[in-house]
Amino acid sequence: MSTPEPGRLAWFKSSYSGNEGGASLEVAATPGTTLVRDSKDLARARLAFRHSEWAAFVCRLVELA
Numbered sequence: 001m002s003t004p005e006p007g008r009l010a011w012f013k014s015s016y017s018g019n020e021g022g023a024s025l026e027v028a029a030t031p032g033t034t035l036v037r038d039s040k041d042l043a044r045a046r047l048a049f050r051h052s053e054w055a056a057f058v059c060r061l062v063e064l065a
Helices: 051-064
Strands: 025-030 033-038 047-050
Touching: 033 051, 047 051
Parallel strands: none
Antiparallel strands: 025 033, 033 047
16 A cells, blocks of 8 residues: 655644553645544554544444443
């Protein structure tokens, strides 16, 4: 799957990511794909999900909260 260069994506930090030095997650949207990365280790691979898959995941998290 081809995605735009990382510098051209608009990354958004998760509202659940704190500033206490723990886990930190960022997401960016491309046409048809939601990308997820570890904002504290940008050299690591990004995960790619179809928008429908990401939405189902987030909805399930909300249900469990």
